[in-house]
Amino acid sequence: MANEVCFRTLHLDEPWTLESYLSVGGYQSLKKILTEKIPADDIIEQLKISALRGRGGAGFPTGLKWSFMPRQTEGQKYIVCNSDEGEPGTCKDRDILRYNPHQLIEGMAIAGYCIGADTGYNYIRGEFWEPYSRFDNALKEAREAGYLGDKLFGTDFNFELHSHLGGGAYVCGEETALLESIEGKKGQPRFKPPFPAGFGLYGKPTTINNTETLASVPVIVEKGGQWFLEHGKPDNGGTKIFAVSGNVKRPGNYEIDMGTPFSELLEMCGGMKDGYKLKAVIPGGSSSPVIPGDQMMDVTMDYDGIQAAGSMLGSGAVIILDDKVCMVNALARLSHFYQEESCGQCTPCREGTGWLSRIMHRIEHGHGKQEDLDLLDKVAGDIMGRTICALGEAASMPVKGFLKHYRDEFQYHIDHKKCMVGAGSK
Amino acid sequence: MPQANNELINAASRVDIDQWVAKYPADQKQSAVMAALRIVQDQNGGWLTTALMDAVADYLDMDKIHVYEVATFYSMYEHKPVGKHKICVCTNISCMVCGSGEIVEHLEDKLDIKMGGTTEDNRFTLKEVECLGACSGAPMIQIGENYYENLDAERIDKILDELK
Numbered sequence: 001m002a003n004e005v006c007f008r009t010l011h012l013d014e015p016w017t018l019e020s021y022l023s024v025g026g027y028q029s030l031k032k033i034l035t036e037k038i039p040a041d042d043i044i045e046q047l048k049i050s051a052l053r054g055r056g057g058a059g060f061p062t063g064l065k066w067s068f069m070p071r072q073t074e075g076q077k078y079i080v081c082n083s084d085e086g087e088p089g090t091c092k093d094r095d096i097l098r099y100n101p102h103q104l105i106e107g108m109a110i111a112g113y114c115i116g117a118d119t120g121y122n123y124i125r126g127e128f129w130e131p132y133s134r135f136d137n138a139l140k141e142a143r144e145a146g147y148l149g150d151k152l153f154g155t156d157f158n159f160e161l162h163s164h165l166g167g168g169a170y171v172c173g174e175e176t177a178l179l180e181s182i183e184g185k186k187g188q189p190r191f192k193p194p195f196p197a198g199f200g201l202y203g204k205p206t207t208i209n210n211t212e213t214l215a216s217v218p219v220i221v222e223k224g225g226q227w228f229l230e231h232g233k234p235d236n237g238g239t240k241i242f243a244v245s246g247n248v249k250r251p252g253n254y255e256i257d258m259g260t261p262f263s264e265l266l267e268m269c270g271g272m273k274d275g276y277k278l279k280a281v282i283p284g285g286s287s288s289p290v291i292p293g294d295q296m297m298d299v300t301m302d303y304d305g306i307q308a309a310g311s312m313l314g315s316g317a318v319i320i321l322d323d324k325v326c327m328v329n330a331l332a333r334l335s336h337f338y339q340e341e342s343c344g345q346c347t348p349c350r351e352g353t354g355w356l357s358r359i360m361h362r363i364e365h366g367h368g369k370q371e372d373l374d375l376l377d378k379v380a381g382d383i384m385g386r387t388i389c390a391l392g393e394a395a396s397m398p399v400k401g402f403l404k405h406y407r408d409e410f411q412y413h414i415d416h417k418k419c420m421v422g423a424g425s426k
Numbered sequence: 427m428p429q430a431n432n433e434l435i436n437a438a439s440r441v442d443i444d445q446w447v448a449k450y451p452a453d454q455k456q457s458a459v460m461a462a463l464r465i466v467q468d469q470n471g472g473w474l475t476t477a478l479m480d481a482v483a484d485y486l487d488m489d490k491i492h493v494y495e496v497a498t499f500y501s502m503y504e505h506k507p508v509g510k511h512k513i514c515v516c517t518n519i520s521c522m523v524c525g526s527g528e529i530v531e532h533l534e535d536k537l538d539i540k541m542g543g544t545t546e547d548n549r550f551t552l553k554e555v556e557c558l559g560a561c562s563g564a565p566m567i568q569i570g571e572n573y574y575e576n577l578d579a580e581r582i583d584k585i586l587d588e589l590k
Contacts, residue, residue: 186499247524
């Protein structure tokens, strides 16, 4: 079965309306929790059983994250949703916002109840105008119907939720950069500790979760942690949306069980387009190391399965690279991206991403030197572990991955000043 | 340099900005700066002037430098005039493997400008952008508030014709 969690309204006409959401049992989890006064600890326990892990890319256990919040202490706390979807290849949260925005609202209200927050913000990337409009309309519907506001379902629980629009910066997907951005500043990540659970938005305890993570919560509450877990594997619970892009017959978002073999996912996509052969897969967004296609055919789509193959599940963005793709060209494009998006705060990342991009540019254009291959590897290694946030790692890991599996293509570019794939097109 | 002047922000923009200010705690007006910059940029035909940024600083009780920092950090703010239609072309990995190179080439030929340029009649600006999060619809572009996906040269022609 597919589309059982975040996409459970997708089969309906106008799946984004309140009416559609109510017809699949929407807002019943929130109602049950509030009216039956279910303790927050019980909900967090169900999340731990479900093995739900952060769907934005880091894969941190959600129940554990919520348990870090100082619920018992007085004062303002916040729940923040990260809809700043920007990891190249990733386009799943956009469809949650467009097609099932109410489920995210319900998930955020449940999170607010569990962590003791009466206010939430959903940070939506600035380019997502249509998803933002859908989400804001849903907020309006929810307020009018009494699912947001004061004394929800006649209880003492108040919850208000607002959207915040970004302005175009990949780094704002990093949770503390995102908080800075909501505060009206440049999106530069904060040094940690303190972590957001202690010092978050406006200095108040804050939990930040990804869109897909929060939208999964109402269904987990309804059906139980065990139900969700059994859709996946131990420690890799649930369903997951895989955003497939590249030259397959039916690219798109597929919400399927964690642990599904990649070969089955490729089949769901109709296989490769005519005239294209599978060459390699970037399995979890542009930051995750590339895996050769034949190896990928034996990999299952879950955190552990992809890690065993030397990469990461990340955001679940499956980028299909076909036999017409030059790997030097591909890495050069990615390195350019990270240079563009480095916030400039940490020297190893600011300077290192520039080095990577320039070296890749000269190899791609036939000006590479033999020592460039070792230099690339060294610069990537020198960035890793030396920066405040993970953007440095995100820039370095693709370099390591491409060099590991496709060194011959890089060597060919250096030796012959042209591409071995594009038959001398460069 | 022109004086900061609140009058530069028109009445409709003020109403819009005020709605954003209301979302944040009373002592956190600065949180509305990104929205305010977007709103005055739209009011000004798609780009920001120093006078407008100063007006935003004034309106939100911020230091000018903090407004400049935000306005220059995020890629959606423009600091030079742009055409009536800003065409943002994604060339990142998914779009690249699905043919964004041909899309760029076609747009540059058709509009007779290079990436980053504006047509002489000020109708179109071409801008290369990073991943816009519509990868399964690659190749794609954004014009104004709209995404256009699964593109080829023929669809581009149709889209541009409809804009005229």
